[in-house]
Amino acid sequence: MHAIEPIYQPMLLAGTPADADRVIEVRNPFSGALVGSVPQAEKRQIRAAFAAAARFRPKLSRRERSDILLGTARAIASNQDRLARLITAETGLCLKDSLHETRRACDVWSFAAHALIQNDGEIYPGDIGGNPHARRIFSMRTPLAGVIAAITPFNHPLNLVSHKLAPAIATNNRVVLKPSEQTPLTALALGRILREQGLPDGMLSIVTGTPHDLGDCVFTDEDAELVTFTGSVRVGHQIAERAGYRRLVLELGGNDPFIVLADADVDRAAQLAVQGAVRHSGQRCTAVKRALVVEELADRFAERALHHMQQLSTGDPSDPSVDLGTVISEDAAQLIARRVDGAVAAGARLLLGGEPRGAFCPPTLLDHVPPACELVAEETFGPVLPIIRCNNDIEEIVMTANATRFGLSAAICSNRLDHVTRLIEGLAVGSVNVWEVPGYRTELTPFGGIKQSGLGHKEGIVEAMRSFTQVKTYSLPWPV
Template structure:
């Protein structure tokens, strides 16, 4: 399927075509069947990956369970630091791969490589840090002269990691790096839409010295292998980033296993009547269109005080029309494609539905295959599908409100609770938002997606179970806590 005109053609192979294999026990395992990885912009085959069978999956868990990591803290940190240095040296190559398989612009993919290097660096630093505690026991009249010492140990079983398409390498890094840093074993199943970046990252770690038993990588059709990834007897913890329906399926299927779910978002940027509208509109378009709007923390709804809605909307429309999009490999473009033509068609249909229900289209809603233009709608009502559901693309729906009570009610009126951005200079309003918004993060004068790779990240309600990601929190969740007492 040609990404731009929607016609069916015989696929051509790209210049950098990669014929990939599974990674099991340090070997590249070729399979009888394979899956094509297609450039969303050109329609060319970027590469192929193997379709794992149930037998491949079971073998991967056997290898992982049999591995007993003995890396010291120093050795783990050294591996992660070497991988970070290698990745920075190969920024152009790695970012080209991300752009080729995902359609993300070069600006976005180069930025993603920097983020992955940060994850590796933070993982190395945290691997060196012993966060154990010491408690004295003679704190009460009936206490004893003893000490309680806490420590964290790797899980007894294997971690299953399942990652999505929107950040092809950084989402993988946020699973794999904490696993390495804590001396765990992991079986990784990346998105079948963008598997090449995950395999590239795994090879980088192996090159940096990671024992092969600590990381197995499986590619394939989730309909065939997902249940084994969730229920294999060796699985101790499942970490998943992706859609709500699959996350709830995992929760149902996992049984007596730990699960960390980072699911969807419907994040608002809330603009109060005292806001600097030029700054607020900059945040609005950046939060909506970077990464082609394909972030769980992208600005999915713009909630704007009715007193400033007209001026704010004019600024957003002007900046949207100036946002350059097109060929993802053209470094002058700020946005490439979305993940595939089916996603673009969904965004187009939701916008058309909203317009039919009374919304006003102010810019965009143009589609060619997987290319979808930055789009602005106003007169949007909270019950419209475009804002009731997570619209995972470059769409900017504007909803007006009369006062802060209404803004909070609209923001909280969805099934999601991931993040938010607030534009106000009034501290009383800012503190109300921080206290009353039912989300995992409230960012004052920043986009909902603002964070660093180290800090806790995650949501509530349909955005997740409340367990946090981010390097530090993920490392904690990937460990068993143990206490040791002694007469001291």
């Protein structure tokens, strides 16, 4: 095992390192070894972070912001191995997945740098309508008057933090970031990179602590104008209920269907489904949560999915050859196991799996899964591929896919354009991919869901930059 020497990392309050009376330990989910520790912030420190941000007025030019963003992308690339090993140590994800995350994060920062040089305003004629005037109306985007409160989850400790910070810096905003208490070290490492790239201290605070100790103060602070949160539906609902009169961007869970129609190449579909279910230990809101397979292909699909799942290498996540690491904790693995057992008790057939060992949840394949069992009715965050058999009827498949409170993403395996277009139109989700996993996207494209999967603007660099700005219009006399 590639060991990381335990480290202590202070918080960053307006760029200044800060400690607290208590600390939070971060332990490796695979080995249980101490990875490091961070301060357990006090509420007064959260207030101080927001107050410092509110006093600061960023005046970075577009060129200065672009230099910081591009410099951050280069620094992540040059520190890729170190950051990936830190991610693996904090999360238990295999090194392959952690390296993939660092590459995605590089895209976030470089794409934001390029997006900010585009004109973000529009021009409207005044000599129209029933009362024409010889004027032009111009729109421009300005930073928020208040501070952005950003809260991120454990599963993408570099990329999801980047998706909050890069668009905010690109638009000259100030942020107080609260990363997951389970994976704070990666966020703090990114904060140090940003300071090294010249980010003014007042633009960013990174505070660490547990929700139990901090309560609502991160998203109810008087200087927080916008709350951007990625995480569970339960916490998203709490934020929506308690945040009061302020802007919200909530990216929540998913229950993503992987639909296999009768004309599909079965082996290709099965390989994609396994990849989409187990990559990142299945801990993605866009992971394959349900394979909806037409009955006539289901036996062959199950056989090929079993074959591909059995090829996965498991073991020490820091080993570059390993394909599947752990989930975030032993409790998470036990929850997955209980849901798998519940599905089997309800009539599903377990084709591959086993009891979890600590935080390691073995790759798991089930067939004949009842659509109403908890395993597929809720978002199961783990390396599990449940097969739900369906009649070869597009409308029935749409109904089955949509029979969930979530609406994030979906995938379709079919070459029939008529069926594909009917599914794209009928599926109640934010994105659909054909012959790809549900989670496919670039860091530039809009991303987000409907129903219980999200509220407010979508993510993706351009959409986030829009949500982190205000539109101001002005008009000038203009000859017709």
